[in-house]
Amino acid sequence: MSYMSRYRDWLVSDYFDEETKQELEAIQDDEAEIEDRFYKNMDFGTGGMRGKMGAGTNRINKYVIRKATQGLANYIINYSDDGQEKGVVIAYDSRHNSPEFSLEAALVLAANGIKTYLFTGMRATPELSYAVRELNAIGGIVVTASHNPPEYNGYKVYWEDGGQVVPGQARDIIAEIEEIDDFSIVKTMDEMEAVNEGLLNYIGAEIDESYQKTLIDILPDTELALEKGSNLAVVYTPLHGTGSTIVPQLLSELGFSNLHVVPEQADGDPDFSTVESPNPEDREAFELALKLAEKKDADLIIATDPDCDRMAPAVKDAEGNYQFLNGNETGVLFADFLLREAKAAGNLPDNGVIIKSIVSTDMVLDIAADYGVEVLDVLTGFKFIGEKITEFEKTGEKEFILGFEESLGYLIGKHARDKDAAAAAGLAAVMALKYKEEGVNLLQRLAELREKYGYFLEDLESIRLEGKEGQEVITKTIASLREESPEKIxxxxxxxxxxxxxxxxxxxxEDREEEIKLPKSNVLQYLLEGDAKLTIRPSGTEPKLKFYFAVREKDQAAAESELAEFKEKLMAEVEEIMDDF
Structure with a gap:
C-alpha cells in the first residue's frame, strides 16, 4: 500500500478517533509530511521503537503502541508456557503521553489474558528491569525516549531475565507485529474490567523500597558513607526525569545528608523546559546544576537522563572549577575503585569479569589485568552486557563485577540487566567520598591512572540525516565503506x-581471517597504526551515523593533537563518500 493510500485509510476509517483525523487533515497539503508519516511502519528494532509522536504509521501514537503490544502478546502466548500467568511489568517516564501509552499497552495485554503490573507513577528504567526479576514476570515494557527532545517517545521491551530482548527474540516479536495488517484487530479492554479480573495490577512503593535496599546492599563502603557522608557536598539533577523517584532517596539513605537537588529540575516536566536537550552528555544541561554547585561549594555534581539509566558526574578540581567526566573516564574510575576495594576486602573473585561495549575505552584492559580480571567486549547496546551477566549467572564460569558503555551507562550488581544510573550515582558518591578522605579527588586519581597506563582519549562524531533520504545515505555510506575495505584510513x-x-x-x-563470535551487527571497526581505533555504526535509536575515535598517547597534549587530526581527516573522507549519493 502506498503512503498516500495509508494516509487516506486513516482519514476515513472508523477505528481512528476524531483528534487523530483532525491532525491528519491539517497536513493534507503537505505531501512531504504525509510521506514521512506513512511511507513505512515505525521501525521496531532489536530493543523496541523510538520516534516523534503524532498520527501516522511512522509515528509514536496509541495505535502504534497497541499494535506493537499485540505483537508482543502474541509472542508471549506462542513462545512461553506460562507467560500469561507470570505477566508483564510496565513503567514509564515523564514524557508527554507516557502514562496514556503505558495504560494502552497494559489493556492490550490484559485483553489477551496476560497479567500486567503497571507502576502508579513515573519510574526509572533500571527499576523496571529490577521489578521484572523481583516479580518473576515474563517480561517488561518501558515507555520512554530516554534523552531525546520533548516531541519524541518510545517503547522498549524486556524479557524475564530483566534485560532488553536480544536480536533473536526481537526478530520473532517483529514477525508477530508484522503479521498484524489491520489495526482494528488489536485487542483491548476497559480499565476497570481489567482491574476487577485481576489482569491489571498497580504497583509502586513496595517495589521502590525493595529496589532501594538492594542498591544499598550492592554498594561498597556504605559504612564510610553512613559515618562521614555529610563531608561530601553533592548536587543532583534528574533533568526533569524519573531519577527524582530514586536518586535523592538513595543518596540520603546512604548518609549523604549534604545533598542539594536542583529545584527547577526536580519534578517531571515533559517539555524539559530548563534545558535545550535533557541529555547529560551535553554540558549545557548542567547549567543550573553548576550554579547551585558553586553556591553550595559542592564536591560532586551528578546528573541522570530522563529515564535514569545514564549518569554523568562533574568534579571540582584543585582550582575550584568543575570538570566533566565522560563515560569512558567514569567507567575506568569505577573499574579501578571496585577492583581496589574488592582486593582490600579480600573478596576479589578469581574468575572476575568486566564487560564493556566494543566502542568503550580499552584502558580498562590494562587496569583489570593488574588484578587478574578479564575484560569482555560485546556489541553496543546494554542488552548484550545483560545477556552475558545472565549467561555467567547460569554457568558460574565468570563472576560479574562491572558493565559499562561509553555513553554513560553502568551497572554493578546482578539485581538488574540494564544500565542503572541510580546505582551509578550511589557508587560515584561513595567513591568521591572515599578519595576525599584519602586526600585526593577523582580527577587526581584519573591522572594517576593515566600516568601509569597511558593517556587514552576517545571521542564520538555523529552525522544526523533525517527522513527517508537520510536513511538511504546512511545505508549507502556504510555499505560503501564495507565494500571498499580500505587499507588506509x-x-x-x-x-x-x-x-x-x-x-x-x-x-x-598477516593476510588471515577469523570469525567474530558475536551476534551480527551493521558495525565496522578498524585497528590502525599507532594504537588508534575507529568504529562506525548507524544509531539504533536516532537517524545518525556514528563514528567512534580512540587514540593512546604518552600524555594529554599528544593525545589531543592526535585525536583532532584523526577526526579531521576521517570526516573529510566520509564527506567525499557521501557527496556521491
Missing amino acids: AGRQVKVAKDFKLAKTTYLE
Whole structure:
C-alpha cells in the first residue's frame, strides 16, 4: 500500500478517533509530511521503537503502541508456557503521553489474558528491569525516549531475565507485529474490567523500597558513607526525569545528608523546559546544576537522563572549577575503585569479569589485568552486557563485577540487566567520598591512572540525516565503506578490520581471517597504526551515523593533537563518500 493510500485509510476509517483525523487533515497539503508519516511502519528494532509522536504509521501514537503490544502478546502466548500467568511489568517516564501509552499497552495485554503490573507513577528504567526479576514476570515494557527532545517517545521491551530482548527474540516479536495488517484487530479492554479480573495490577512503593535496599546492599563502603557522608557536598539533577523517584532517596539513605537537588529540575516536566536537550552528555544541561554547585561549594555534581539509566558526574578540581567526566573516564574510575576495594576486602573473585561495549575505552584492559580480571567486549547496546551477566549467572564460569558503555551507562550488581544510573550515582558518591578522605579527588586519581597506563582519549562524531533520504545515505555510506575495505584510513595504515555484519576479522599484515563470535551487527571497526581505533555504526535509536575515535598517547597534549587530526581527516573522507549519493 502506498503512503498516500495509508494516509487516506486513516482519514476515513472508523477505528481512528476524531483528534487523530483532525491532525491528519491539517497536513493534507503537505505531501512531504504525509510521506514521512506513512511511507513505512515505525521501525521496531532489536530493543523496541523510538520516534516523534503524532498520527501516522511512522509515528509514536496509541495505535502504534497497541499494535506493537499485540505483537508482543502474541509472542508471549506462542513462545512461553506460562507467560500469561507470570505477566508483564510496565513503567514509564515523564514524557508527554507516557502514562496514556503505558495504560494502552497494559489493556492490550490484559485483553489477551496476560497479567500486567503497571507502576502508579513515573519510574526509572533500571527499576523496571529490577521489578521484572523481583516479580518473576515474563517480561517488561518501558515507555520512554530516554534523552531525546520533548516531541519524541518510545517503547522498549524486556524479557524475564530483566534485560532488553536480544536480536533473536526481537526478530520473532517483529514477525508477530508484522503479521498484524489491520489495526482494528488489536485487542483491548476497559480499565476497570481489567482491574476487577485481576489482569491489571498497580504497583509502586513496595517495589521502590525493595529496589532501594538492594542498591544499598550492592554498594561498597556504605559504612564510610553512613559515618562521614555529610563531608561530601553533592548536587543532583534528574533533568526533569524519573531519577527524582530514586536518586535523592538513595543518596540520603546512604548518609549523604549534604545533598542539594536542583529545584527547577526536580519534578517531571515533559517539555524539559530548563534545558535545550535533557541529555547529560551535553554540558549545557548542567547549567543550573553548576550554579547551585558553586553556591553550595559542592564536591560532586551528578546528573541522570530522563529515564535514569545514564549518569554523568562533574568534579571540582584543585582550582575550584568543575570538570566533566565522560563515560569512558567514569567507567575506568569505577573499574579501578571496585577492583581496589574488592582486593582490600579480600573478596576479589578469581574468575572476575568486566564487560564493556566494543566502542568503550580499552584502558580498562590494562587496569583489570593488574588484578587478574578479564575484560569482555560485546556489541553496543546494554542488552548484550545483560545477556552475558545472565549467561555467567547460569554457568558460574565468570563472576560479574562491572558493565559499562561509553555513553554513560553502568551497572554493578546482578539485581538488574540494564544500565542503572541510580546505582551509578550511589557508587560515584561513595567513591568521591572515599578519595576525599584519602586526600585526593577523582580527577587526581584519573591522572594517576593515566600516568601509569597511558593517556587514552576517545571521542564520538555523529552525522544526523533525517527522513527517508537520510536513511538511504546512511545505508549507502556504510555499505560503501564495507565494500571498499580500505587499507588506509585518515592517513593511517589499517592493521585489523572487523566487520560485525559479516562476523569476520581480517588481519591485513598477516593476510588471515577469523570469525567474530558475536551476534551480527551493521558495525565496522578498524585497528590502525599507532594504537588508534575507529568504529562506525548507524544509531539504533536516532537517524545518525556514528563514528567512534580512540587514540593512546604518552600524555594529554599528544593525545589531543592526535585525536583532532584523526577526526579531521576521517570526516573529510566520509564527506567525499557521501557527496556521491
